[in-house]
Amino acid sequence: MKRKFAYCQDGFTLIELVATVVIAAVLLATVIQVISSLGRTSQIITQRTKQSLLDPPWQRRIKAQFKRDFDHATSVDILRDRIELQTLCEIDPFDHERRYIPVRVVYQAIGRSEPRILVRRQYTHPQIQRSKPNVDLIAIDVVQFDVSRLELEQLVQPDEQPSEVEIKHQLPYAIKLYCRDQEALEFELYAQMQIEGAS
Known part of the structure; x- marks a missing residue:
């Protein structure tokens, strides 16, 4: 009598990996944009602060x-x-x-x-x-x-x-x-x- 063994799959499919990479890329782009925006804002605040100190x-x-x-x-x-x-x-x-x-x-x-x-x-x-x-x-x-x-x-x-x-x-x-x-x-x-x- 032959026994049938169920096939057990470990890991992720190719579609799941691609979706994960796309989501990570979107999140990374958002974080980079926020950080660069904070840098520009900081520069503007610094310039305005210096100007206000020089000429209130x-x-x-x-x-x-x-x-x-x-x-x-x-x-x-x-x-x-x-x-x-x-x-x-x-x-x-x-x-x-x-x-x-x-x-x-x-x-x-x-x-x-x-x-x-x-x-x-x-x-x-x-x-x-x-x-x-x-x-x-x-x-x-x-x-x-x-x-x-x-x-x-x-x-x-x-x-x-x-x-x-x-x-x-x-x-x-x-x-x-x-x-x-x-x-x-x-x-x-x-x-x-x-x-x-x-x-």
């Missing part, structure tokens, strides 16, 4: 405000305790939109002792001496606020000569703002106006 948002805001006023200035007067500009950049006190309207702007550090606060006063009707200004707070804990006019020679290399256009339309100023427990803010900008006595 409050400094960018102040620079932008000064640049807007100086870009449209028709006159700049540096006085002992303040700086006054006749400019064509009005900021609406309600919607904060900028309009091309003549205004008088005064930057002044206010306070009996240090630290003080830096304010921007905008007189919408500069010809009226007693008109009520719109006052914006620019910075607090101000230890020092200086504005000085630079000579053109300070910005021109020895082998260069300023062009007629630069002399007539760009007057350089240096602004220094020191606030307590903050990085010093020092920058240069140009008033887009004609220098007196330039030919």
